[in-house]
Amino acid sequence: MDVLLSEEEQMVKNLAREFLEAECTPALVREMELDELGYPPSLWQQMANLGWFGMALPETHEGQGLPLTYLGIILEEVGRAIAPVPFHSTMVAALTIVSDGSEEQKREVLPKVAAGELILTWAFTERNPKYLPETIHTEAKKDGGDYVITGAKLFVDNFNVAEKCLVVCRTSPESSSSKGISLFMVDTLSQGITHTPLVTIAKDKQSKVTFDQVRVPAANMIGELDQGWPIVENMLDRGTALLCAQMVGAARKDAELGIEYAKGRVAFGRPIGSFQSIQHMCADMTIWVDGGQMLTFEALWKMDQGLPASIEVSQAKSFCNEKCEAAVRSSQVIHGGIGFMMEFDLHLWFRRVSAWSMRMGTSFEHRARIAQMLIDQPGRVRLGMPLTPVA
Amino acid sequence: MDTAPREKIEMDFGYSPEQEALRDEVRQFIDDYVTDEVQDEIENWGEGGRGPLVRELYKIIAERKWVGITWPKEYGGQEGNRLDQYIVEEEFSRVGISVGGAGSGAPAILAAGTDEQKKEFLPGLLKGEITLALGFTEPQAGADLAGLQCRAVKDGDDFVINGQKMYTSSAHYASHIYLMARTDPDAPRHRGISIFLIPMDTPGITVRPLWTIQSDPRAPSKTTYGQQRTNETFFEDVRVPRSCMLGEENQGWYVGAMGLNLDxxxxxxxxxxxxxxxxxxxxxxxxxxxxxxxxxxxxxxxxxxxxxxxxxxxxxxxxxxxxxxxxxxxxxxxxxxxxxxxxxxxxxxxxxxxxxxxxxxxxxxxxxxxxxxxxxxxxxxxxxxxxxxxxxxxxxxxxxxxxxxxxxxx
Missing domain, CATH: 1.20.140.10 (Butyryl-CoA Dehydrogenase, subunit A, domain 3)
Structure with missing residues (x-):
């Protein structure tokens, strides 16, 4: 047990921070909000050269095989810099191929991901935004050696620039069951796909994607037919934990901006940071972000160890949703009117942390999942001891 | 995929197999030794402190070397891992037995004590033969502890102490009081304070009970701050030798802070x-x-x-x-x-x-x-x-x- 960063982790973190502080300025973030692609290919390539995309991929496929906590640290720094890059969606999909893809799929995808030559995304949510199997209605029907996909997905990250998308489909009609779900890797330029950009608080690139009889070779299925739900659940858990890392990084930076502002801003003849009411807000902001950070890295560590981590993921996301949001809102409050102004940079962080709190599971959803594991099973609970998941 | 064990290069949220074994060992011990009679004594031992069964048990726990695990070997410790001590503390705390830390006094003695003081106090604290009452708070000095007024006046090789301490919770059964007193009233507040370790049977010390809102009826032992009793402790011309002082004269604020942080x-x-x-x-x-x-x-x-x-x-x-x-x-x-x-x-x-x-x-x-x-x-x-x-x-x-x-x- 040592929950602090190891020497190696600290080094990786410092290097990532230095690099992003130099290369990813608020000006770049603003520029990308208006950009059609939404990311700067040169920065993307630099990140690939630093080895960030291959960090958590296996050494057998051009990766470095480092623990998942390392990727978490990088995403935390990417969040801190609110770097406008399709990193999260690419990693979520790539790690699913690592855990559940065929050897051929791995060979096709992973080396290119590591080299920064392949952007990926994934599509789960439909009309009902909950992360439950019964919300999946997009259908994949067998037709010879292909599957034909029809349906619509919402809130798909970076679809505009991704080359491939992992699409969660129903392959068997049992509509309220976790059986009958399959996962397909789909070329985003396939015939029958249309996508419409959504305008979000974060001004990031999310799309509504419709699939009209989109033909996919059966070889693009990830995992077994109808057995996709556990794969999808793991994908969502990993994605959620990595998103928490991003949130924690962004909220930390945003809180620091508030704290520094309070030290310098003079009112009533003294820096407002000398007032206890402001100091106590800043103390709480720090405590909240610390809490989210530790919950997040415990979840990532458990996943990396191959231990059940669903409850840890839900703990992290529920806490980050509310506490990171509270931290960045407090920072806005400390800044007063200026934080509300477009020309001032603070909102770049505030809007992103807010948006991320709404994605990959609301606090209520995650707490419902925790409550189920906590309350609906026989036996006594004890903190620090694992809860067995409900079958 | 590469399955060769990799070198440990990341943070660690788990316990080692040895630590898991230690936890199991402690739990087994608790199953065997913390009998219904012991639990009954913990639940019903009136005003606080340890009853005879728990005192006996405490000796066995010390013999097992489960107390002061991180302490230096020469004072009965093992220079071990703080997490090992944590595991022991957690398991015993769950059955209402407090082990390990020996309050805020022990860390301060370890950090600031003379060799004689370490020899005098640490082994006794380990075995539970010495217990320290915390004598910091006063009627007019709580959160603003540096405003304390209890005086220790130098008189030859002795100090003479006068004043009052509040919420000295274990003063009615402790062997010593870990006392913060003012030794230089003219120095800036934080720099005129010293710490003393004083036997409770020193003439001039009076302990008066203060009953809490948990006292009637008494709270179950697991209650958060279920203590029925605390005390106020009065010092009237209490004469102690200089050897009772812990750390340097007028450095007591900093000595005390070391322990409190760990407390x-x-x-x-x-x-x-x-x-x-x-x-x-x-x-x-x-x-x-x-x-x-x-x-x-x-x-x-x-x-x-x-x-x-x-x-x-x-x-x-x-x-x-x-x-x-x-x-x-x-x-x-x-x-x-x-x-x-x-x-x-x-x-x-x-x-x-x-x-x-x-x-x-x-x-x-x-x-x-x-x-x-x-x-x-x-x-x-x-x-x-x-x-x-x-x-x-x-x-x-x-x-x-x-x-x-x-x-x-x-």
């Missing part, structure tokens, strides 16, 4: 803040009122999950503190942060429980229809105490802001 973290502080989370969940899992269970109420489920997450943050903050201590790194703000989050969490849980159980949550120990022997009702009266003593949450927030974040003084 704010660890298994016992963690557990008093989170045990009601476990208790209420375990209770409602097996409870229904006329076929209706709070376990099925969506509002209750959401709230309990929220509190459970908060409790995990308490646990992780404790693990962070233990990790820092293990690395020999001083806290900047981490101990203070933990001392804000954990006690306030304990209060949130305690008050939520009252709204889950409604009128049943009023019922005190011994009442007809009382739930869990009145534990939840007594907890309402005690939980907030955890946010007051050893540094109030307000003072702790000041410290996070000023020491941790470098914010200016007002």
């Amino acid at each position: 704010r973290v660890g298994a016992s502080r963690y557990l008093i803040s989170v045990r009601r989370d476990e208790d209420i969940i375990n209770y409602i899992k097996e409870t229904e009122f006329d076929g209706d269970s709070p376990a099925q109420d969506p509002a209750v489920r959401d709230k309990l999950a929220e509190l459970w997450i908060e409790a995990q943050v308490c646990r992780l903050m404790t693990m962070r503190s233990m990790s820092l201590v293990n690395r020999d790194v001083n806290f900047t703000y981490e101990g203070s942060a933990e001392k804000v989050w954990a006690p306030e969490h304990g209060v949130r849980t305690t008050e939520t429980i009252t709204q889950i159980l409604g009128p049943y949550a009023q019922l005190l120990h011994g009442s007809d229809e009382a739930i869990e022997d009145g534990l939840f009702a007594h907890n309402v009266m005690g939980a907030f105490q955890s946010g007051i003593n050893h540094g109030s949450v307000q003072v702790m927030r000041d410290q996070v802001a000023r020491r941790g974040l470098g914010m200016p003084r007002g």
Whole structure:
């Protein structure tokens, strides 16, 4: 047990921070909000050269095989810099191929991901935004050696620039069951796909994607037919934990901006940071972000160890949703009117942390999942001891 | 995929196999030794302190080398891992037996004591033969401890002490008092204070009981701040030799702070803040009122999950503190942060429980229809105490802001 960063982790973190502080300025973030692609290919390539995309991929496929906590640290720094890059969606999909893809799929995808030559995304949510199997209605029907996909997905990250998308489909009609779900890797330029950009608080690139009889070779299925739900659940858990890392990084930076502002801003003849009411807000902001950070890295560590981590993921996301949001809102409050102004940079962080709190599971959803594991099973609970998941 | 074991290069949220074995060993010991009679004694041992069965047990625990694990070998320790000590503390705390830390006095003696003092106190603290009452707070000096007025005046080779200490909780059974007194009234407040270790049987010391709101009826032993009794302790011309002083003259503020920082973290502080989370969940899992269970109420489920997450943050903050201590790194703000989050969490849980159980949550120990022997009702009266003593949450927030974040003084 040592929950602090190891020497190696600290080094990786410092290097990532230095690099992003130099290369990813608020000006770049603003520029990308208006950009059609939404990311700067040169920065993307630099990140690939630093080895960030291959960090958590296996050494057998051009990766470095480092623990998942390392990727978490990088995403935390990417969040801190609110770097406008399709990193999260690419990693979520790539790690699913690592855990559940065929050897051929791995060979096709992973080396290119590591080299920064392949952007990926994934599509789960439909009309009902909950992360439950019964919300999946997009259908994949067998037709010879292909599957034909029809349906619509919402809130798909970076679809505009991704080359491939992992699409969660129903392959068997049992509509309220976790059986009958399959996962397909789909070329985003396939015939029958249309996508419409959504305008979000974060001004990031999310799309509504419709699939009209989109033909996919059966070889693009990830995992077994109808057995996709556990794969999808793991994908969502990993994605959620990595998103928490991003949130924690962004909220930390945003809180620091508030704290520094309070030290310098003079009112009533003294820096407002000398007032206890402001100091106590800043103390709480720090405590909240610390809490989210530790919950997040415990979840990532458990996943990396191959231990059940669903409850840890839900703990992290529920806490980050509310506490990171509270931290960045407090920072806005400390800044007063200026934080509300477009020309001032603070909102770049505030809007992103807010948006991320709404994605990959609301606090209520995650707490419902925790409550189920906590309350609906026989036996006594004890903190620090694992809860067995409900079958 | 490459399955060769890799070198450990990342943070670690788990216990080692040796530590898991230690936990199992301690649990087995508790099963074997903490009998119904022992538990009955813990529950019913009146005003605090240890009864004969627990005192006996404590000797066996010390023989097993489960106390002072991190201490130097020459004083009975093993120079071991702080997490090992934490594991032992947690398991024993859960059955109402406090081991390991020996309060804030031991760390201060280790850090600032003379060789003679270490030899005099540490082995005795390990075996439970020496216990220290904390003599810091005064009627006019609580959160603002540096304003204390208890005087120690040099007289030849002695000091003569006059003054009053408040909330000296174990003074009626402790062997010594760990006392903070003013030795230089003309120096700036923090620089005129010294610390003394004084036998309680020294002439001129009087202990008067102060009864808490937990005293009638008495609280179950698991209650957060369920103590029935604390004390005020009076010093009237108490003459002690200079050898009673711990650390340098007028450096007592800094000596005391070393211990207090470690007093704010660890298994016992963690557990008093989170045990009601476990208790209420375990209770409602097996409870229904006329076929209706709070376990099925969506509002209750959401709230309990929220509190459970908060409790995990308490646990992780404790693990962070233990990790820092293990690395020999001083806290900047981490101990203070933990001392804000954990006690306030304990209060949130305690008050939520009252709204889950409604009128049943009023019922005190011994009442007809009382739930869990009145534990939840007594907890309402005690939980907030955890946010007051050893540094109030307000003072702790000041410290996070000023020491941790470098914010200016007002």
